Amino acid sequence: MEPSAAQLRQALRQLHGIYPAAALGFGEVGLPNPATGASLRTARRIMRWAYALNPGLPYYIGGYFWWYGAEDALRPGAPLRTALRAAFRREAATLG
Numbered sequence: 001m002e003p004s005a006a007q008l009r010q011a012l013r014q015l016h017g018i019y020p021a022a023a024l025g026f027g028e029v030g031l032p033n034p035a036t037g038a039s040l041r042t043a044r045r046i047m048r049w050a051y052a053l054n055p056g057l058p059y060y061i062g063g064y065f066w067w068y069g070a071e072d073a074l075r076p077g078a079p080l081r082t083a084l085r086a087a088f089r090r091e092a093a094t095l096g
Contacts, residue, residue, distance in 0.1 A: 002049045009055035016059055025063030026050065034071040035079050043072065044083050051087035054094045062095055 003011070012024050029050040035043040050064050066073060066084065073084035 002046065005053055005055045008053065009057060012055055012057055012060060016057070023059050023061045024057075025061040027063070027065060028067045029064050030067035030069075030072070032067075034068040037079075040079050043080055047080065047083050047087045048090070051091040052094050062091060064091075 015024055016022070029046060031039055031043055031046070033039075047066065051062075053062075054060070066080075069084070072078055073080040075081075
């Protein structure tokens with residue numbers, strides 16, 4: 001289960017205490033393998049969560065890298081192609 005914005009806020013505040021000048025965010029998100037018919041629902045859920053997450057901290061920069069982005073979302077006909085576009089729109093709306 002993905003952490004909530006409140007849980008993430010708590011963890012990022014602790015990191016900010018250690019690294020007060022750092023901009024904080026995520027690296028990789030996604031699945032351990034490219035999305036399949038069986039994992040597509042989980043992949044969409046993770047994508048929706050990650051790109052819409054806003055812990056409400058001025059030093060939070062987002063910064064998601066979908067691990068299998070080329071396979072899952074960028075090539076024509078990729079199973080998460082439209083989900084990634086929607087996720088980017090949610091991210092822009094959430095983070096401003």
